Amino acid sequence: MWTLISATPSPYARKVRVALAEKGLPFTLQTEVPWDSTTQTPQYNPLEKLPVLILDDGKTAVYESHYILEWLEAKYPSTSMLPEDLDGKLFARQVEVVCDGICDDLVLAFWERHREAEKQSAPWTARQMRKAEGGLRQLAAWVDRSNGSKYLIGDKLSLADLAAVSMLGWLNVRWPDHQWKTTYPQLKRYWETLEERETFATTRPSPQSMKDQIV
Numbered sequence: 001m002w003t004l005i006s007a008t009p010s011p012y013a014r015k016v017r018v019a020l021a022e023k024g025l026p027f028t029l030q031t032e033v034p035w036d037s038t039t040q041t042p043q044y045n046p047l048e049k050l051p052v053l054i055l056d057d058g059k060t061a062v063y064e065s066h067y068i069l070e071w072l073e074a075k076y077p078s079t080s081m082l083p084e085d086l087d088g089k090l091f092a093r094q095v096e097v098v099c100d101g102i103c104d105d106l107v108l109a110f111w112e113r114h115r116e117a118e119k120q121s122a123p124w125t126a127r128q129m130r131k132a133e134g135g136l137r138q139l140a141a142w143v144d145r146s147n148g149s150k151y152l153i154g155d156k157l158s159l160a161d162l163a164a165v166s167m168l169g170w171l172n173v174r175w176p177d178h179q180w181k182t183t184y185p186q187l188k189r190y191w192e193t194l195e196e197r198e199t200f201a202t203t204r205p206s207p208q209s210m211k212d213q214i215v
């Protein structure tokens with residue numbers, strides 16, 4: 001049986017958890033805190049990040065969420081998470097780039113805020129928040145263009161939705177004071193609708209507590 005190393009808040013891991021569930025691919029969930037010394041990620045991923053998909057031999061590992069999803073689509077194409085047409089496939093990947101990018105920016109800001117006050121860089125944090133805002137603005141425009149469909153692309157769930165809902169669900173948990181729901185009511189409606197889907201409802205993020213000093 002495959003094992004997926006995941007973390008309770010992880011938007012990157014949630015994309016993979018939803019894809020595996022949608023494709024009906026069984027796996028064991030191994031929940032970790034990747035910053036704690038107890039994590040197993042370095043044994044499988046030289047970049048020491050999760051998610052990591054460990055295959056049946058218990059050794060071969062597929063890592064980096066967008067690559068895991070690419071690998072799943074190539075190896076297990078049924079119940080595809082990609083639209084049929086080439087432009088649709090490329091657009092789904094572009095949405096993932098923007099949503100993962102928003103997470104990357106906010107992860108940087110999150111850790112900056114964990115430094116002692118006198119060590120925090122306000123311009124650095126402002127820069128990360130500004131880039132995340134740009135990504136949210138772009139995603140809101142894409143939701144507006146989806147012509148009332150509950151999905152971002154056509155009338156079917158795709159990688160675009162996995163990335164967008166995972167990012168918004170993480171924002172909701174990790175950045176509760178962020179005003180995205182007010183600024184972009186269309187994003188709130190889109191997110192709430194898809195969060196009801198069983199594969200999202202059963203992979204909701206939750207905060208984690210960390211033991212070790214990180215920054």
Ligand SMILES: N[C@@H](CCC(=O)N[C@@H](CS(=O)(=O)O)C(=O)NCC(=O)O)C(=O)O
Nearest residue numbers: 007010011012034049050051064065066
């Ligand atoms: N680009 C990576 C990002 C993964 C990532 O940053 N994972 C975090 C955990 S979480 O933010 O998703 O909860 C991690 O393992 N961080 C450990 C580290 O950065 O040392 C992916 O898409 O898989």
